[in-house]
Amino acid sequence: MVPVHAACALLSFVPLLVLGVPPIWTQPEQVHLSYPGVPGSMAVTWTTFNKTESKVEYGLLGGRLFEMSAKGGTTLFVDSGEEKRELYIHRVTLTGLKPAATYVYHCGSDEGWSDVFLFTALNDSTSFSPRFALYGDLGNENPQSLARLQKETQLGMYDVILHIGDFAYDMDEDNARIGDEFMRQIQSIAAYVPYMTCPGNHEATYNFSNYRNRFSMPGQTESLWYSWNLGSAHIISISTEVYFYLEFGLDLLFKQYEWLTKDLEEANKPENRAVRPWIITMGHRPMYCSDDDQDDCTKFDSYVRLGRNDTKPPAPGLEDLFYRYGVDLELWAHEHTYERLWPVYGDKVYNGSKDQPYVNPKAPVHIITGSAGCRERTDRFNPNPKDWSAFRSTDYGYTRMQLVNATHLYLEQVSDDQYGKVIDSIWVVKDKHGFSAWF
Known part of the structure; x- marks a missing residue:
């Protein structure tokens, strides 16, 4: 049996042991879309705090979930503040989207996926009333x-x-x-x-x-x-x-x-x-x-x-x-x-x-x-x-x-x-x- 004073001494090191292990930040966050200007496309951007793969899995609403996938790239952004925090900005461009069709998607990698979102691909018709x-x-x-x-x-x-x-x-x-x-x-x-x-x-x-x-x-x-x-x-x-x-x-x-x-x-x-x-x-x-x-x-x-x-x-x-x-x-x-x-x-x-x-x-x-x-x-x-x-x-x-x-x-x-x-x-x-x- 461990003496009480020894157990207390061990417990006092627990915060140090926890703090000594850097957290794993592979979970996607800050997900946002933008239109790249090319008909049938949509750009998905998100952030992680560790480097991971950049992947979007998606499919038509009502169809098989995540039956399509696309990969993109990662940019390391080092903030110029005192801490020089590192953010990994992920960008994936989806192409060949059907105009006005709604897609379900999530983004990330096998180390962490975002929530499930949906978007409607922009209609490329000049008679569209956005x-x-x-x-x-x-x-x-x-x-x-x-x-x-x-x-x-x-x-x-x-x-x-x-x-x-x-x-x-x-x-x-x-x-x-x-x-x-x-x-x-x-x-x-x-x-x-x-x-x-x-x-x-x-x-x-x-x-x-x-x-x-x-x-x-x-x-x-x-x-x-x-x-x-x-x-x-x-x-x-x-x-x-x-x-x-x-x-x-x-x-x-x-x-x-x-x-x-x-x-x-x-x-x-x-x-x-x-x-x-x-x-x-x-x-x-x-x-x-x-x-x-x-x-x-x-x-x-x-x-x-x-x-x-x-x-x-x-x-x-x-x-x-x-x-x-x-x-x-x-x-x-x-x-x-x-x-x-x-x-x-x-x-x-x-x-x-x-x-x-x-x-x-x-x-x-x-x-x-x-x-x-x-x-x-x-x-x-x-x-x-x-x-x-x-x-x-x-x-x-x-x-x-x-x-x-x-x-x-x-x-x-x-x-x-x-x-x-x-x-x-x-x-x-x-x-x-x-x-x-x-x-």
Whole structure:
């Protein structure tokens, strides 16, 4: 029999013995989807904390479970915080999917599998009328709209989510653990529909490394800017942050502008614009806003809108470019409010008509939707907005959009403070698209 004092001595070593064995972290988590931009495909991204195989097993809903499988690759992401935490980011692209078919899937390896999820492959028809939820500035703390978005996504109300910058607040905090927690929080949305993103200012730490590593957008720019097609729209995602974080390279600003010009030229070729007449942009910091927080958009000479003259060479802004190529709708966030603008260009209103401002508007339509919920709360408005401000709300909430057809697009704002009430809605109607539509 072991003496009592000896048993106590042995027990005192138990925590050391437990702590001496590193935990095995092969369980997939933070599962999310994105659309690679190629019809019949879907990208699945997830995280583990030990290196494992990257595999997705899937099958048609109602068919044999997991009868198909696909393999992908793993990227080691070392966070730049003090602990230099290591995350393994797994990416697998599923191809040959049947348009509009629903698939059941799980991801991982024989060392651990995720929960079972399902998604509907995007319909690649140009007559498809996709439904979107869109918002920016959703945090890990006070994510007020999240529960409603989770439920509506799982009810099948959306085909795509657009997150227009600012995630988690902030993904790099606590050695990127806040990023992990946020990605777990949105899994109940992002594992079911493509979660399409653009970077915001809250992603800037360590040169946007958490953003660039965690998301898998189309193209070869580490998700900083890209474009893709869906239904009757060509959708462009940009980084407004290239105008503000020059320490990460002024060349990024000019590279994006050059890419954007070529992309808009291609989208405006008559044969392309005939098929995808709507051009929609999404970027974090707006060109216009009427908040009272002294942000870039509260100043007439906004960098995003007019460029920068303090760089060599001077950096071009985006308003003239978007106007020249007939961009129809510009989606923004950053301001923790919702604001709908009248059609605007050069700080002037160009409504279609007095009675029907959004029917054949003579300038792009801007929507700011940054009130999904974060620890910084909502912003306040300037009591004397300019003429282009049409509707404003400080309620927490998010925006819904449906691309109905080649001529009709519907937008509405949901107030989470008012239990999901629709507090604003418009139809944008365009018989003609492109630069000539302005005249």
